[in-house]
Amino acid sequence: MDYEIRAMQPAEYPQLRNFLYLAIFIPEGYDPPPRTILDQPELQVYIKDFGSSPDDFAMAAFCGDTIAGAVWVRIMPDYGHVQDDMPSLAISVLPEYRRMGIGTALMREILKVLQSRHYPGVSLSVQKENYAAKMYRSLGFRVLRETDEEWIMVYPFTE
Secondary structure (H helix, E strand, O other), X not given: OOOEEEEOOHHHHHHHHHHHHHHOOOOOOOOOOOHHHHHOHHHHOOOXXXXXXXXXXXXXXXXXXXXXXXXXXXXXXXXXXXXXOOXXXXXXXXXXXXXXOHHHXXXXXXXXXXXXXXOOXXXXXXXXXXXXXXXXXXXXXXXXXXXXXXXXXXXXXXX
């Protein structure tokens, strides 16, 4: 699979809405929620006015003209928020491009960028059943805290 990873341009940020929807973990046997779920305030924090803060940054994997996957960060009061100087991360890959290494490549690239910007780390929230949790662990994310259903994970750049 040939793809190129680069920073998303502001004109491409509206596509984050679709990627946010695709990032919602749907356990096997459950129907996906309606797309209007994205209008809830707890999900709007991921995309509303994206690009308006210096801590907003997104990267995408392009297969030709198609954005096959996106990863983005911002400092926000989301499910994975850990501390006020550490961005939270969201990632999603189009279903037809999953399990091809694109998500892992996106994660590696954004980790390099965030480290170069001198953040103390990056955090995320993931349901324990989500297959992506294995990828996060393999990249070096650590469980900081957990509930019955999810992990709050951190990739520290400093100890």
